[in-house]
Amino acid sequence: EDQVTQSPEALRLQEGESSSLNCSYTVSGLRGLFWYRQDPGKGPEFLFTLYSAGEEKEKERLKATLTKKESFLHITAPKPEDSATYLCAVKNQAGTALIFGKGTTLSVSS
Amino acid sequence: DAMVIQNPRYQVTQFGKPVTLSCSQTLNHNVMYWYQQKSSQAPKLLFHYYDKDFNNEADTPDNFQSRRPNTSFCFLDIRSPGLGDAAMYLCASGTGGFKDYGYTFGSGTRLTVV
Numbered sequence: 001e002d003q004v005t006q007s008p009e010a011l012r013l014q015e016g017e018s019s020s021l022n023c024s025y026t027v028s029g030l031r032g033l034f035w036y037r038q039d040p041g042k043g044p045e046f047l048f049t050l051y052s053a054g055e056e057k058e059k060e061r062l063k064a065t066l067t068k069k070e071s072f073l074h075i076t077a078p079k080p081e082d083s084a085t086y087l088c089a090v091k092n093q094a095g096t097a098l099i100f101g102k103g104t105t106l107s108v109s110s
Numbered sequence: 111d112a113m114v115i116q117n118p119r120y121q122v123t124q125f126g127k128p129v130t131l132s133c134s135q136t137l138n139h140n141v142m143y144w145y146q147q148k149s150s151q152a153p154k155l156l157f158h159y160y161d162k163d164f165n166n167e168a169d170t171p172d173n174f175q176s177r178r179p180n181t182s183f184c185f186l187d188i189r190s191p192g193l194g195d196a197a198m199y200l201c202a203s204g205t206g207g208f209k210d211y212g213y214t215f216g217s218g219t220r221l222t223v224v
Contacts, residue, residue: 004152034212043116043200043215044153087152097143098213100152 002027002092004101012107016077021086021104024070029093033071035064036087038103044087047073078108113137116201116216123191123223131186131219133201141206142184143213144176147198159184160206191223 007022025033032051036044048057050066057064061082063074073086085105089098114135123129135142141160145153157166159178173195175187188195198220202213 036212036215041198041218041220043114043202043218046212046214049212097155097158098153099155102150102152 002090002099004088004090004099006086006088006101006104008104009102010105010107012109013075013078015079015108015110018074018076018078020075021073021106022070023073023088023101025088025090026069027090027092027099031091031093033066034089034091034098035071035073036089038085038087040085047086075106078106080108080110082106083108114201114203114214114216116199116219118219119217120220121222123188123221125192125223126190129188129191129221131188131199131201131221133184133186133216134182135184135201135203135214136182137203137214138181139203139205139214140181141204142178143202143204144174144184144186145200145202147200147218148196153200156186188221191221193223196221196223 004025032049034049035047038044048064053068055066061076065072085103087100087103089100117132143158144156146156147153155167156170156174157176173189177185198218200215200218202215204213
């Protein structure tokens with residue numbers, strides 16, 4: 001069964017304190033791994049798609065990396081506006097839909 | 111801007127009273143999805159349409175139905191809402207291609223059942 005596990009469930013950082021979020025997955029033929037940001041009471045906002053091991057993508061203070069078993073979302077020098085829940089999802093060879101993890105809720109204080 | 115729009119943002123319905131949630135997209139995407147998200151849980155796929163083809167997830171209750179009258183619009187019908195159906199309902203659209211560059215989600219409809 002395809003599965004996505006995110007850790008930690010919650011993370012508190014001081015402004016400027018860099019850290020990483022983890023997404024481990026088991027999937028029957030990875031077609032893509034997706035990162036989304038979700039603010040309270042809103043729909044997920046697309047951040048990145050990664051397709052193969054070794055691939056990296058960056059956007060402002062965020063950098064996503066992918067191995068054969070997991071993905072990391074690195075947050076460099078976070079700011080309070082980076083506070084949100086970060087969702088990881090995968091798509092397998094057979095399906096057209098995303099399978100989500102429960103997310104990591106990030107809180108950044110000034 | 112091209113986007114996915116859900117209406118209403120908040121919906122309160124009575125136990126057992128049918129309710130319909132609406133979603134429209136201006137992206138001309140082939141695929142539209144409905145997800146259910148309960149507090150602190152992962153979004154759970156209910157069903158999706160690939161063009162006019164309806165695809166139901168095996169564990170989606172019969173109480174949930176969907177309609178897609180045209181490319182732009184998709185509706186979620188809950189025939190007899192129970193207290194356990196209170197959740198955020200998320201609509202998304204995608205191209206459905208092999209390299210799907212990430213779905214676009216709407217802002218969601220928060221459903222409360224009283």
